Amino acid sequence: MENGQDPAHSCPHANLATTDTQQISTPLPFVNKNDEPDVLLADDNSNNIDLTAYTALKHESTNLFYQTFIQTASSVVLASIHTQFNVILDSGCTTHILWDCEYFWVYNPNAAVPVGTANCGILKTQACGQAHFCAHVNGQHIIINLQDCLHAPDVPINLLSVRLMVEHDLKLLFEKGSMSIFFPNSALSFKCQSLQATVHNHLSFLFCGFICPTKSSDILAFSSPAIASSLFPCLEVTxxxxxxxxxxxxxxxxxxxxxxxxxxxxxxxxxxxxxxxxxxxxxxxxxxxxxxxxxxxxxxxxxxxxxxxxxxxxxxxxxxxxxxxxxxxxxxxxxxxxxxxxxxxxxxxxxxxxxxxxxxxxxxxxxxxxxxxxxxxxxxxxxxxxxxxxxxxxxxxxxxxxxxxxxxxxxxxxxxxxxxxxxxxxxxxxxxxxxxxxxxxxxxxxxxxxxxxxxxxxxxxxxxxxxxGKGAGQRFEAIFVSYKEDWIGW
The missing domain is CATH 3.30.420.10 (Ribonuclease H-like superfamily/Ribonuclease H)
Structure with a gap:
């Protein structure tokens, strides 16, 4: 995940424990901690914004409540941002990770590999392949091909690898409040052109119009690995x-x-x-x-x-x-x-x-x-x-x-x-x-x-x-990696 952060802080979905993203249609205003404004809270039981006002009093116990609210409000704002953007640019990802299998034009289940996360967990993937998305640059439509994308249904949001972009000669410029992706000089038609990302809470958001295959026959699919025979093959001694x-x-x-x-x-x-x-x-x-x-x-x-x-x-x-x-x-x-x-x-x-x-x-x-x-x-x-x-x-x-x-x-x-x-x-x-x-x-x-x-x-x-104990099965599958001297067996 980005910059080695915990996934719960680098992916918007991970912070939305009490907020339904489909119910929020209007972004909430950011709260300035130097003022004493009325606070807008999201109501989980309706499609509207609860206008109940809270006054931030100037004493120590209220300041603690105020800081807690600021953290809650940030999650709500991220939920609103997620309705506008579908990709995070991640400097910690080694490859692109997409959550929807319908984005893939090439889909190879045999090439799926597990992905380690910053919290020492494992993100399981189901396939590796290619996807395309449409970007708008100065009024023109550009089709961008993403190679070696992993399909991970459990990823909270699509992740594009900054490392892979740099390896393909794209230049990324990080500035306060914004981030720009410049096309390589080899792309003469779009030389010095750039895509603009929105930065919030140190995360770079982007909207990618993924192009899905119109029918299943358009997808280049690879067959799954054959199921092993239930009998052990007899190998020829050579x-x-x-x-x-x-x-x-x-x-x-x-x-x-x-x-x-x-x-x-x-x-x-x-x-x-x-x-x-x-x-x-x-x-x-x-x-x-x-x-x-x-x-x-x-x-x-x-x-x-x-x-x-x-x-x-x-x-x-x-x-x-x-x-x-x-x-x-x-x-x-x-x-x-x-x-x-x-x-x-x-x-x-x-x-x-x-x-x-x-x-x-x-x-x-x-x-x-x-x-x-x-x-x-x-x-x-x-x-x-x-x-x-x-x-x-x-x-x-x-x-x-x-x-x-x-x-x-x-x-x-x-x-x-x-x-x-x-x-x-x-x-x-x-x-x-x-x-x-x-x-x-x-x-x-x-x-x-x-x-x-x-x-x-x-x-x-x-x-x-x-x-x-009983009922636990008789054997488990493993790989043979060493001998033990003076042992009977392996």
């Missing part, structure tokens, strides 16, 4: 499907998992083809291999690589994180926190860059207290921490490719990163011997990938009867 299950790895990695003895739970006997994955193109960046700058450790826990990534421009779904840390075991390339308990080896050294979170504070003090050597790169030489940098790039590319395939908002990036880390532990890597994965180094057995699902696929979650 390398492309396994590519999605494995988190969009490279083609060589996908082939190695399918035809070599790296993992258990994968059975594929078909042909192998090279397919271009569009989400991989969108999510992965070209990069040369990173140098490691040190000798490889001879056992698990002897050397850990640490690095951090972030901050990202949005919080993850946990509501408190916008970055992540990685701790990579040099010997196995496995990422997990309980190595010492699992294998009995003690951590001897940690390698990181010169970031403040690593070289000072609680982490630095803890490493010293445990007798762990802390090795650092040279200042501003992140590339010297090549192994951790390369791992973070791999995890980021995997997560962003999965996000690109599904089209989820950025807030799900945290779940995508955790899933990418989970999958990378089970996939082949060039730094380990043939047919060995990081998981096998740590666990002593090959990983079983029979439980893998496509990240972001639809799923139906069972309602716990102890929580929801």
């Amino acid at each position: 390398p492309a499907l396994w590519h999605l299950h494995l988190g969009h790895p490279g083609q060589d990695t996908t082939k190695a998992v399918l035809i070599k003895n790296y993992v258990n739970g994968v059975a594929y006997n078909g042909s192998l083809t090279n397919n271009h994955c569009i989400p991989c193109i969108l999510g992965k960046r070209p990069a040369c291999p990173f140098d490691h700058f040190q000798h490889r450790a001879s056992a698990v826990c002897y050397l850990l690589h640490m690095d951090s990534c972030g901050p990202f421009p949005i919080l993850f779904t946990n509501g408190c994180s916008n970055h992540f840390h990685s701790i990579l075991n040099d010997y196995s390339n496995f990422v997990k926190a309980n190595w010492e308990l699992k294998l009995g080896n003690r951590v001897k050294a940690v390698y990181s860059d010169n970031a403040k979170e690593f070289i000072s504070g609680d982490l630095h003090d803890f490493l010293i207290s445990q007798g762990i050597t802390h090795q650092n790169t040279a200042p501003y030489a992140h590339q010297q921490n090549g192994k951790a940098e390369q791992y973070i790039c791999t995890v980021e590319d995997t997560a962003e490719s999965m996000m690109a395939w599904l089209g989820l908002p950025m807030s799900f990036l945290g779940e995508a990163i955790l899933t990418a880390q989970y999958l990378q532990n089970c996939l082949p890597t060039s730094t380990l011997p043939s047919l060995i994965t990081p998981y096998e180094i740590m666990e002593g057995t090959k990983p079983d990938l029979s439980h893998l699902q496509v990240w972001g696929c639809g799923c139906y979650i069972l309602y716990p009867s102890k929580i929801f």
Whole structure:
């Protein structure tokens, strides 16, 4: 809504709790707070104006009543303005929003999207399309085409986006008491011509003569999405499907998992083809291999690589994180926190860059207290921490490719990163011997990938009867976004 105001203050209808707009035919006069006039009040039970007079007395209690009346009178005046104008110019709207479906010449229900409002609510829309309105400029009639308008029956008044107007080279001049819309210089016939809007209570009102299609055949309508089948389709197992299950790895990695003895739970006997994955193109960046700058450790826990990534421009779904840390075991390339308990080896050294979170504070003090050597790169030489940098790039590319395939908002990036880390532990890597994965180094057995699902696929979650009780349904629809280690199920 306009200028981030609450919708109840930016749309006239929202203030009309006690006034019928159809009953007011004459605008009420504005009240000057410096005078002591008789006050005209709207009578809700008739079509006329109640001429009952009230005298504003000069004492404190009456002033409170007087201020309350001024606010009420403003709503009544707005009701009268709404009978003359049907559009508000909104600088907070990102697109045009219309309330009447009869205005649309192109109507596409598939393109409807929910709209967030300034009071943290959601305005539901039913379609997106085109509308036309007629404007009068210096005695001439101009037909203006509005693209990408949303149909929202619940919007109190039609809203035209100031941002879209500016993007289409229209110039808007805001002055005290008025607002002008100037046509772009490319419109030679109307160069330097303008539409005038009426400003009241910091809102810019305009009358647009919307042109409705004369008959339904004039409307270019799009069919609604087909209703999904009640049966789950049986998908053919292909390398492309396994590519999605494995988190969009490279083609060589996908082939190695399918035809070599790296993992258990994968059975594929078909042909192998090279397919271009569009989400991989969108999510992965070209990069040369990173140098490691040190000798490889001879056992698990002897050397850990640490690095951090972030901050990202949005919080993850946990509501408190916008970055992540990685701790990579040099010997196995496995990422997990309980190595010492699992294998009995003690951590001897940690390698990181010169970031403040690593070289000072609680982490630095803890490493010293445990007798762990802390090795650092040279200042501003992140590339010297090549192994951790390369791992973070791999995890980021995997997560962003999965996000690109599904089209989820950025807030799900945290779940995508955790899933990418989970999958990378089970996939082949060039730094380990043939047919060995990081998981096998740590666990002593090959990983079983029979439980893998496509990240972001639809799923139906069972309602716990102890929580929801009887009659609440058995399942609810959701999307699959993460694995839980050491869990039976998803």
